[in-house]
Amino acid sequence: MSTPPTNPATGPAESLDTDRLPAHEDPGPQTVTLAAVPLTRGSLPRHAARLVLLGAVGLGAALFAAGLGATWGAVLAAVAYTVVIYLWSRSVEGTRRAFDRFVTAVVSSAFLVALVPLASVVWTVVDRGLARFDTEFFSYSMRGVVGEGGGVNHAIFGTLIITALAALISVPVGMLTAIYLVEYGRGALARAITFFVDVMTGIPSIVAGLFAYALFELFYGPGVRMGFMGSVALSILMIPIVVRSTEEMLKLVPNELREASYALAVPKWRTIVKVVLPTAIAGIATGVTLAIARVIGETAPLLITVGITTSDNFDPFDGRMATLSVFSFSQYATPGIPREAYFDRAWSAALLLILIVMVLNLGARLISRLFAPKTRG
Amino acid sequence: MAKRIEVKGLDIYYDKFLAVQGVSMTIEPRSVTALIGPSGCGKSTFLRTLNRMHELVPNARVEGKVLMDNEDLYGANVDPVNVRRHIGMVFQRPNPFPTMSIYDNVVAGVRLNSKRMKRADLDALVERSLRSANLWEEVKDRLNRPGSGLSGGQQQRLCIARAIAVQPDVLLMDEPCSALDPISTQAIEDLMLELKEQYTIVIVTHNMQQAARVSDVTGFFNLRAVGEPGGLVEIDETTKIFSTPSNQATEDYISGRFG
Numbered sequence: 240m241s242t243p244p245t246n247p248a249t250g251p252a253e254s255l256d257t258d259r260l261p262a263h264e265d266p267g268p269q270t271v272t273l274a275a276v277p278l279t280r281g282s283l284p285r286h287a288a289r290l291v292l293l294g295a296v297g298l299g300a301a302l303f304a305a306g307l308g309a310t311w312g313a314v315l316a317a318v319a320y321t322v323v324i325y326l327w328s329r330s331v332e333g334t335r336r337a338f339d340r341f342v343t344a345v346v347s348s349a350f351l352v353a354l355v356p357l358a359s360v361v362w363t364v365v366d367r368g369l370a371r372f373d374t375e376f377f378s379y380s381m382r383g384v385v386g387e388g389g390g391v392n393h394a395i396f397g398t399l400i401i402t403a404l405a406a407l408i409s410v411p412v413g414m415l416t417a418i419y420l421v422e423y424g425r426g427a428l429a430r431a432i433t434f435f436v437d438v439m440t441g442i443p444s445i446v447a448g449l450f451a452y453a454l455f456e457l458f459y460g461p462g463v464r465m466g467f468m469g470s471v472a473l474s475i476l477m478i479p480i481v482v483r484s485t486e487e488m489l490k491l492v493p494n495e496l497r498e499a500s501y502a503l504a505v506p507k508w509r510t511i512v513k514v515v516l517p518t519a520i521a522g523i524a525t526g527v528t529l530a531i532a533r534v535i536g537e538t539a540p541l542l543i544t545v546g547i548t549t550s551d552n553f554d555p556f557d558g559r560m561a562t563l564s565v566f567s568f569s570q571y572a573t574p575g576i577p578r579e580a581y582f583d584r585a586w587s588a589a590l591l592l593i594l595i596v597m598v599l600n601l602g603a604r605l606i607s608r609l610f611a612p613k614t615r616g
Numbered sequence: 617m618a619k620r621i622e623v624k625g626l627d628i629y630y631d632k633f634l635a636v637q638g639v640s641m642t643i644e645p646r647s648v649t650a651l652i653g654p655s656g657c658g659k660s661t662f663l664r665t666l667n668r669m670h671e672l673v674p675n676a677r678v679e680g681k682v683l684m685d686n687e688d689l690y691g692a693n694v695d696p697v698n699v700r701r702h703i704g705m706v707f708q709r710p711n712p713f714p715t716m717s718i719y720d721n722v723v724a725g726v727r728l729n730s731k732r733m734k735r736a737d738l739d740a741l742v743e744r745s746l747r748s749a750n751l752w753e754e755v756k757d758r759l760n761r762p763g764s765g766l767s768g769g770q771q772q773r774l775c776i777a778r779a780i781a782v783q784p785d786v787l788l789m790d791e792p793c794s795a796l797d798p799i800s801t802q803a804i805e806d807l808m809l810e811l812k813e814q815y816t817i818v819i820v821t822h823n824m825q826q827a828a829r830v831s832d833v834t835g836f837f838n839l840r841a842v843g844e845p846g847g848l849v850e851i852d853e854t855t856k857i858f859s860t861p862s863n864q865a866t867e868d869y870i871s872g873r874f875g
């Protein structure tokens with residue numbers, strides 16, 4: 240901007256910047272005058288966007304009806320909407336608004352595209368899973384079941400026990416690591432820990448399973464299977480998630496609160512326990528819940544370490560246990576006769592897993608709402 | 617209660633950076649000492665050395681002596697946590713604990729140090745501290761509401777109540793009013809005049825009228841030059857500093873000619 244715009248109606252003296260210029264100095268060429276930049280500009284009618292969208296959807300539907308696939312119909316509808324709204328807006332509202340509408344259309348389309356797989360998965364799983372979502376499914380195990388019937392009671396408890404044990408291992412280890420990194424750690428050790436946590440984040444789950452197996456094999460000999468081994472494998476996957484989320488939450492606690500506590504002659508560890516953790520607890524609890532949700536559906540490591548069984552085994556330190564994910568996999572991978580009964584159980588177990596993860600996510604939201612520091616009581 | 621602080625030849629470092637050099641002063645009990653000076657000359661840094669908050673910054677250190685009633689605060693066996701029991705602090709931005717109610721904020725210093733107290737004693741402590749901070753009347757009906765729901769000025773007075781609830785001997789205040797409106801500022805200035813009956817008060821302020829109104833002694837900090845460490849230029853009776861300072865830089869600063 241070379242010179243401040245001058246208003247022809249009131250003259251250049253109105254502007255503060257021109258005021259400061261010495262009187263004899265030429266204010267320079269007038270590139271822009273206010274008269275050239277009107278305060279108002281054209282705008283599309285109020286429901287323009289909605290009408291164009293309706294038209295585009297109508298076009299897509301017509302193409303679909305004319306025998307074009309649903310995908311093409313949707314894509315062409317999106318393109319038609321984007322082009323029409325951009326050109327129309329450009330002719331009436333100018334380039335800035337037009338570009339705004341263009342980007343809005345692109346971003347919304349991208350969002351819808353991202354939503355497609357999610358909706359599709361949910362639809363498929365619900366559709367096929369409902370077939371066996373009955374009381375027998377929840378109250379029976381697979382003991383002695385060949386063909387139709389049977390249930391996942393044993394697998395539900397297996398999943399809950401193994402995941403709970405994994406959380407019991409991961410939450411203290413992960414939280415203490417994060418506390419060390421944020422509140423105490425500096426220098427080479429902290430950097431090394433951060434590095435290894437990063438590496439752990441990327442470990443494929445099958446490797447975690449193999450590691451846990453190799454570890455337990457040392458003590459129990461080859462062919463060992465037990466629920467606790469699965470918990471160890473899961474916690475290898477869970478610990479880095481807990482560390483990361485706890486770390487982020489602790490970093491969000493303002494340093495001023497720590498200083499306020501120190502200034503009251505509160506020792507550091509008490510400051511952490513009584514001030515820092517309570518302030519961050521909502522976020523930490525949310526992170527932990529999401530970490531649980533992340534590992535509860537793991538299949539590969541549990542297949543190696545825990546295996547599968549048809550009857551109840553609720554002792555995580557003794558032999559094979561059933562879990563929902565491995566149950567679903569084994570029903571699908573090695574069906575008996577009739578095959579449909581096995582596939583139905585696989586889908587129902589998958590649906591149940593999705594529901595559990597959803598409940599955990601809702602729980603995370605609830606927790607963060609319950610624990611969040613309140614500003615107004 | 618109310619102790620004398622003597623500072624002798626204090627050099628303050630952030631790692632290798634010498635931030636403040638060669639400060640010597642005596643802070644009298646039952647008085648308000650104001651520290652003024654341009655931004656970045658090390659007033660906050662100096663204040664934080666008085667209750668050993670400075671060393672919370674990684675690699676920060678101090679050379680020289682700070683004596684509280686002839687006891688060296690930087691002596692070999694001195695526990696910084698115990699120093700802070702005697703010397704409380706109020707910060708520039710009000711920082712009540714967001715997870716705690718007004719009541720819990722006031723007793724935080726007692727509770728967080730896990731001192732056991734009877735409920736009645738705690739109640740009395742809360743009322744006494746809030747009354748001292750001129751906040752009691754405004755909050756007595758909502759002691760169980762969150763402290764962060766108060767206005768900025770009320771929050772700052774809550775922080776003062778929290779600081780005096782542990783009954784320190786010295787109260788340090790780092791620009792306690794700079795985030796507040798004039799009415800809250802007035803309330804806190806009145807409060808300082810009351811508190812100095814019992815406490816030794818050191819206040820950093822950018823507001824020269826405020827220094828003139830509330831303080832008995834004023835110290836002027838300055839940077840000798842850009843890149844040089846800051847230091848204490850002169851310290852004297854407030855009336856003298858604001859009428860006939862002995863140093864030209866002080867006179868320039870308070871008359872608004874620089875800084």
Ligand SMILES: Nc1ncnc2c1ncn2[C@@H]1O[C@H](COP(=O)(O)OP(=O)(O)O)[C@@H](O)[C@H]1O
Nearest residue numbers: 630633635654655656657658659660661662673
């Ligand atoms: N945490 C810190 N680490 C390194 N240098 C700091 C830190 N805090 C302050 N300083 C430096 O110390 C000097 C004094 O700062 P400060 O005490 O905040 O000044 P004032 O409170 O008088 O405005 C400044 O040069 C500042 O950059």
Ligand SMILES: [Mg+2]
Nearest residue numbers: 659660661790
């Ligand atoms: Mg400061």
